[in-house]
């Protein structure tokens with residue numbers, strides 16, 4: 001017998017039929033003797049609908065009222081799911097974030113969780129009830145409703161699992177797990193049995209949007225085993241957990257992540273003196289633009305070139321900003337390219353294997369793919385390539401690192 005926190009996303013509770021199916025699934029677990037706390041999102045599309053309503057009044061509505069508005073979506077689904085459970089003979093009780101004292105700071109629309117009071121939930125579980133909690137919402141010290149940012153129900157679920165010391169936090173969604181890469185790009189992509197928190201963070205931040213990134217950070221910090229699995233099909237899903245020292249045969253690379261929305265800018269001919277990088281990046285960050293990779297060439301003579309990447313949507317803004325400050329930066333010229341993409345190999349196994357980079361570059365060279373930028377971390381190597389080679393690069397690396405599924 002275990003205690004599971006089970007989170008169902010918007011698609012999984014998108015209609016009455018689907019809510020009934022969730023109730024059946026939960027009851028299946030109850031019948032095996034497990035204790036269940038369910039966390040639900042709003043019905044799919046509902047949060048967007050509410051945001052859209054507010055925009056019809058004001059493009060920039062008061063954040064406090066925004067939270068009062070968007071938190072209603074989850075209040076609907078906790079009630080409906082609890083009714084469905086009761087109707088099927090399974091005792092259940094719903095709670096809003098405020099009712100379980102999901103205490104957050106007061107940063108409306110992107111609040112952070114501080115503590116949770118598990119007393120009521122424990123009492124319900126002891127009495128054989130399923131506890132159904134609204135995701136995405138909390139309450140600040142003064143009793144104001146807060147929300148945790150888009151996709152925040154994942155984080156609610158993990159926080160509840162941590163507070164209740166649940167055996168597992170299960171995230172039910174419309175995919176059946178975490179894949180070695182996007183199956184739409186590589187048809188031989190495989191579902192991973194397990195992946196570490198660190199790897200998942202790299203995969204998620206690079207665009208595999210299965211889970212809200214914050215929920216993975218939270219799970220890692222409190223060591224909550226997290227499982228991603230399908231609402232619609234039975235299967236083991238993917239377990240996200242701590243690195244397992246006992247597994248001798250860690251694969252070197254667990255997955256290939258990629259991101260198309262990249263652009264690069266090069267500031268040419270800046271002086272090779274202290275403070276130049278700070279000036280360039282200071283300018284960019286003062287405009288609230290986020291920088292990803294950064295490269296500075298070794299100086300020949302007394303000048304050097306400085307290259308960095310930004311989100312493609314920020315490209316024009318960053319370029320104009322640099323161009324209008326050429327003199328101040330002491331630069332000759334600004335060059336750029338907004339048709340690039342980033343591909344990364346991710347794996348904790350890299351720590352204990354040499355030659356991973358060499359293998360990666362060999363696989364790319366074999367396909368005649370030119371590498372424009374490189375950056376590395378302990379468990380990741382990223383390259384920037386021309387956007388038109390992205391899919392080829394992902395496929396080549398997927399094969400080179402032995403990730404392809406065997407033919408059925």
Ligand code: ASP
Pocket residue numbers: 009010041042047048073135136149150151152153154
């Ligand atoms: N309903 C919220 C959203 O759409 C929270 C969630 O689904 O996780 O962002």
Ligand code: MG
Pocket residue numbers: 009010041151152153
């Ligand atoms: Mg979601």
